[in-house]
Amino acid sequence: MARRKKLGPARILGIETSCDETAAAVVENGRLALSNVVASQAEMHAKYGGVFPEVASRQHIKVIDTVVEEALAQAHLELGDVDAIAVTRGPGLPGSLLVGLNMAKGLALGSGLPLYGINHLEGHLYSAWVQLGEAATGDPGPQFPLLALIVSGGHTELVLMKDHLHYQRLGGTLDDAAGEAFDKVARLIGLGYPGGPAIQQAAEGGDPAAFKLARAWLPDSWDFSFSGLKTNVLHVVRELTAGQDLQIGEARLPQARQAADLAASFQQAVVDVLVGKTLRAANEFGAAEILVAGGVSANAVLRAAFTAESPLPVHFPPMPLCTDNAAMIAAAGYFRHALTGAADSLDMDIEPGWGLG
Ligand SMILES: Nc1ncnc2c1ncn2[C@@H]1O[C@H](COP(=O)(O)OP(=O)(O)OP(=O)(O)O)[C@@H](O)[C@H]1O
Ligand SMILES: [Mg+2]
DSSP: OOOOOOOOOOEEEEEEOSSSEEEEEEEETTTEEEEEEEEEOHHHHHTTTSOOHHHHHHHHHHHHHHHHHHHHHHTTOOGGGOSEEEEEEESSOHHHHHHHHHHHHHHHHHHOOOEEEEEHHHHHHHGGGOEESSOOOSOOOOOSSEEEEEEOSSOEEEEEESSTTOOEEEEEBSSSOHHHHHHHHHHHHTOOSSHHHHHHHHHTTSOTTSSOOOOOOOTTSSOBOOHHHHHHHHHHHHHHTTTSOOOTTTOOOSSHHHHHHHHHHHHHHHHHHHHHHHHHHHHHTTOSEEEEESGGGGOHHHHHHHHHHOSSOEEOOOGGGSSSOSHHHHHHHHHHHHHTOOOOOTTOOOOTTOOOO
16 A cells, blocks of 8 residues: 555645536535535536537636635635645536636636645545535544556546546447437436436336346456447337337327336346446456446445445435536545645646546
């Protein structure tokens, strides 16, 4: 096990604008969120069935000042009371990332506080360290070596963390991300956007074994693939709606029961592969614990399957921190600040395609 420096106390202001959430938060010692403000644009993008980049960046510009002020006010702090600023530098939409990074640079320049540029996926991992509301209970947080699964709107990544800030990427999706598959399949079934919560809800009364859907195990790698499953669902929808002029997003299955069964069968296929491969990787790499983060980690069936099937402790973020937020960026920033103290230069640029590990 690598060295463990003693972690000193610090409060970090986090800023996140990588996609369609304008977010700011203050987190103490990488664990306790003193505030967590998220201004979501989801409703503005729903009519496009996805995020419209120019609308997103303009909206970030409109609300970023207020969101940061609100995060400090809710924490009962002034900027001078925090120890550092952490901001998402990538991956994400360039125009959106620029708004957060420029805001953070301005605050760092004016205050003299150190600035840390954080990888958004690193942030998703650190969301599982953050506690909302109640004071920290003495729970030490996830323990290393940790096998982590990030399942979000843009990523499906298996990552081995042997220590804080150390990321070994084992594999990822070859096509659609898990959340993207939920969103696309929800459109195929006619369930709206964002698709993850809609599928979960529709699946509640459904039979997960009703339709035999593809599971891409890709047994010789730690990669994932969800495009075959998505095509599989499309074929089922076509069969069930035979004779109708099928428009993507407007398909209406003849019976509500069919939509429930198809949603449940799709959800089960995704969950089987995510849980199966993660547990296998955890065993092969000798992990002590498992961490699951990102928007899809909010899924109740996924959480239940991990909890039931894993011989190791499994950590999930608090529900409000599964999707994008700035508390996770502040938490990652804390570990950078406390363990390395190596702040970034104010010349740093955005990294829209930044990978992890
Ligand atoms: N209960 C749920 N079940 C399944 N998927 C869900 C659930 N809740 C949210 N999601 C999915 O999570 C995704 C959004 O997650 P998140 O905000 O982490 O992604 P992102 O930030 O857009 O992508 P990335 O972090 O990869 O850049 C969406 O695809 C959404 O459908
Ligand atoms: Mg995200």
